[in-house]
Amino acid sequence: xxxxxxxxxxxxxxxxxxxxxxxxxxxxxxxxxxxxxxxxxxxxxxxxxxxxxxxxxxxxxxxxxxxxxxxxxxxxxxxxxxxxxxxxxxxxxxxxxxxxxxxxxxxxxxxxxxxxxxxxxxxxxxxxxxxxxxxxxxxxxxxxxxxxxxxxxxxxxxxxxxxxxxxxxxxxxxxxxxxxxxxxxxxxxxxxxxxxxxxxxxxxxxxxxxxxxxxxxxx
Amino acid sequence: xxxxxxxxxxxxxxxxxxxxxxxxxxxxxxxxxxxxxxxxxxxxxxxxxxxxxxxxxxxxxxxxxxxxxxxxxxxxxxxxxxxxxxxxxxxxxxxxxxxxxxxxxxxxxxxxxxxxxxxxxxxxxxxxxxxxxxxxxxxxxxxxxxxxxxxxxxxxxxxxxxxxxxxxxxxxxxxxxxxxxxxxxxxxxxxxxxxxxxxxxxxxxxxxxxxxxxxxxxxxxxxxxxxxxxxxxxxxxxxxxxxxxxxxxxxxxxxxxxxxxxxxxxxxxxxxxxxxxxxxxxxxxxxxxxxxxxxxxxxxxxxxxxxxxxx
Numbered sequence: 001x002x003x004x005x006x007x008x009x010x011x012x013x014x015x016x017x018x019x020x021x022x023x024x025x026x027x028x029x030x031x032x033x034x035x036x037x038x039x040x041x042x043x044x045x046x047x048x049x050x051x052x053x054x055x056x057x058x059x060x061x062x063x064x065x066x067x068x069x070x071x072x073x074x075x076x077x078x079x080x081x082x083x084x085x086x087x088x089x090x091x092x093x094x095x096x097x098x099x100x101x102x103x104x105x106x107x108x109x110x111x112x113x114x115x116x117x118x119x120x121x122x123x124x125x126x127x128x129x130x131x132x133x134x135x136x137x138x139x140x141x142x143x144x145x146x147x148x149x150x151x152x153x154x155x156x157x158x159x160x161x162x163x164x165x166x167x168x169x170x171x172x173x174x175x176x177x178x179x180x181x182x183x184x185x186x187x188x189x190x191x192x193x194x195x196x197x198x199x200x201x202x203x204x205x206x207x208x209x210x211x212x213x214x215x216x217x218x219x
Numbered sequence: 220x221x222x223x224x225x226x227x228x229x230x231x232x233x234x235x236x237x238x239x240x241x242x243x244x245x246x247x248x249x250x251x252x253x254x255x256x257x258x259x260x261x262x263x264x265x266x267x268x269x270x271x272x273x274x275x276x277x278x279x280x281x282x283x284x285x286x287x288x289x290x291x292x293x294x295x296x297x298x299x300x301x302x303x304x305x306x307x308x309x310x311x312x313x314x315x316x317x318x319x320x321x322x323x324x325x326x327x328x329x330x331x332x333x334x335x336x337x338x339x340x341x342x343x344x345x346x347x348x349x350x351x352x353x354x355x356x357x358x359x360x361x362x363x364x365x366x367x368x369x370x371x372x373x374x375x376x377x378x379x380x381x382x383x384x385x386x387x388x389x390x391x392x393x394x395x396x397x398x399x400x401x402x403x404x405x406x407x408x409x410x411x412x413x414x415x416x417x418x419x420x421x422x423x424x425x426x427x428x429x430x431x432x433x434x435x436x437x438x439x440x441x442x443x444x445x446x447x448x449x450x451x452x453x454x455x456x457x458x459x460x461x462x463x464x465x466x467x468x469x470x471x472x473x474x475x476x477x478x479x480x481x482x483x484x485x486x487x488x489x490x491x492x493x494x495x496x497x498x499x500x501x502x503x504x505x506x507x508x509x510x511x512x513x514x515x516x517x518x519x520x521x522x523x524x525x526x527x528x529x530x
Contacts, residue, residue: 029298029496029497029498029499035430132478164302166308167306167308167314170308170311175315175319176317177301177311178294178298178318179298179301179302180298180302182498187511209487214492
């Protein structure tokens with residue numbers, strides 16, 4: 001890539017990221033609640049509940065600009081890679097990392113793709129439910145979280161509960177309803193020595209659920 | 220009118236400066252770390268500076284400023300209200316309509332001074348059409364609760380709030396071109412009453428008014444606040460079409476409504492299990508925490524003026 005193209009590219013990403021954060025604030029008044037962890041520029045994997053396309057925008061709006069620049073949301077290539085426009089929005093504007101569920105070559109292996117981003121010193125936002133959840137319950141976690149943590153135990157895993165986004169922009173809707181949202185950041189979770197994959201995933205899921213500030217609500 | 224506005228601005232400046240200096244001295248003398256009440260007091264006063272500054276700026280833009288400011292206040296209030304109440308996925312379009320159609324349309328009616336539609340658009344048309352849309356979606360789960368919450372949300376946050384800028388549309392003989400001062404009177408008296416009730420309550424409060432609903436409201440605060448704000452009303456009669464006696468009576472009614480508004484807001488919050496509506500205004504809570512009294516006072520004040528003072 002030429003120098004000019006690279007600069008335009010960086011500018012586009014910065015403008016998009018600042019613009020989206022401002023919009024997220026205008027619509028949802030989003031506030032981070034740091035409950036168990038603190039804002040930090042160390043390398044992290046943020047994992048969150050997933051109900052809406054707006055989720056990662058809200059989460060990154062809670063990070064500092066410096067962190068935001070090195071934090072990438074992980075998204076499904078099946079959805080975001082479907083058309084050139086979608087791929088442009090996901091990769092070039094939002095600097096997301098696209099992973100494929102039906103991968104064939106080792107280069108497409110989601111874990112290797114994510115690990116290569118981590119190896120650049122960058123942070124990730126992942127949604128371990130694997131899809132936007134339409135039900136009232138948090139879905140069981142996919143195993144990626146466990147594999148990443150085993151491969152990179154030095155990277156903190158931070159559970160993040162995103163509140164209300166399912167009401168702001170439900171799956172299948174295009175226009176957001178302005179409602180107040182909070183993102184609760186919990187204490188880091190790590191794989192204990194000898195801990196089994198399933199036990200760890202269940203524990204991580206519980207840690208995320210425990211952050212829901214209003215668990216009595218069924219919406 | 221310029222003369223009266225200058226006096227108001229100077230008056231507010233003196234009151235806020237006194238408050239800031241008093242809070243500063245209290246904080247200096249108090250043992251460290253400062254008590255939560257004192258920290259909150261300072262935050263509240265600082266927020267008052269910002270709110271008064273914003274109101275003043277909006278004031279200088281006259282009708283534009285007031286209509287836009289209160290439309291934004293409605294937006295913030297409605298957002299807090301809807302966030303707190305139960306809604307389902309099938310309510311998406313009704314909720315969107317509340318923000319995207321009801322607020323702009325109601326404020327257009329204020330702008331064009333179309334009184335006939337302004338007073339019935341929400342309580343007749345919206346109240347009938349919104350549940351109809353919800354029913355058409357076919358989702359009957361907790362139906363009555365959902366439509367009731369939506370209706371009360373726009374009643375409080377849009378309909379009642381829009382009566383403040385609607386004061387500009389009233390035609391009071393001998394008071395032409397000075398209606399902005401009616402807004403200033405209403406806001407100063409009602410918000411002043413909140414502050415005075417807080418001060419009297421903190422200084423003399425012993426007997427709780429309604430421990431089940433709001434533990435911070437006391438009889439001493441209520442009576443002291445109402446008497447003092449009625450006097451404040453009489454003192455401000457020079458900016459109104461009222462005589463001093465009339466001004467104190469109007470202020471008394473408005474502030475009593477304001478008190479009831481605060482009480483109702485507390486009951487809703489208690490029912491929903493939260494302490495504040497939101498976090499928009501540091502030290503105060505959300506927009507509705509600050510405007511709950513104004514919301515109840517505005518329509519009553521509007522109709523008192525309209526009935527007794529307009530032709």
